[in-house]
Amino acid sequence: MQKLPRQAIVKLTHLYNAALQLKYVPTHWKAAEVIIVPKPGKPVNEVSSYRPISLMPIMSKLFEKLVLKRLTPILDARHIIPQHQFGFRRQHSTFDQVHRITAIIEQALEEKQICAIMFLDVAQAFDKVWHDGLLNKIEQLLPTEYSQLLKS
Numbered sequence: 336m337q338k339l340p341r342q343a344i345v346k347l348t349h350l351y352n353a354a355l356q357l358k359y360v361p362t363h364w365k366a367a368e369v370i371i372v373p374k375p376g377k378p379v380n381e382v383s384s385y386r387p388i389s390l391m392p393i394m395s396k397l398f399e400k401l402v403l404k405r406l407t408p409i410l411d412a413r414h415i416i417p418q419h420q421f422g423f424r425r426q427h428s429t430f431d432q433v434h435r436i437t438a439i440i441e442q443a444l445e446e447k448q449i450c451a452i453m454f455l456d457v458a459q460a461f462d463k464v465w466h467d468g469l470l471n472k473i474e475q476l477l478p479t480e481y482s483q484l485l486k487s
Contacts, residue, residue: 351398358483364395406481415476 339347354360367389377384391399410416419435421427436452443450457463474482 351401358480358487360487364392364398367391
């Protein structure tokens with residue numbers, strides 16, 4: 336893998352630091368190229384047989400990783416994300432979640448307790464997020480510089 340020249344790294348550092356200081360994400364970093372991928376085994380003549388995939392610009396993806404690296408310690412220290420939340424977290428794989436649920440079921444069975452479970456899959460959950468409510472919650476839970484950056 337080839338490294339960027341030092342001058343390019345310095346320029347990128349200035350650019351990302353400016354975005355952080357201004358609490359602003361440039362518009363170009365928010366524009367995704369959407370490609371449509373067919374779902375396996377689904378009829379090609381139905382709209383629901385396709386999944387849209389958003390390809391974000393490299394600048395945006397790198398900035399997202401930088402912000403996540405700064406946010407993760409804050410989220411962990413403030414216990415904002417519950418321990419049972421496994422999606423999009425390091426060292427929290429699907430296998431770990433299955434193991435956790437299995438252990439809970441086994442314990443309930445050993446103690447002769449009633450054990451019930453319910454799984455919920457909200458169709459198009461991301462598209463149905465109440466953005467004003469989410470931003471309000473973010474403003475309550477995160478330092479101002481991050482809530483303003485995420486709002487941007």
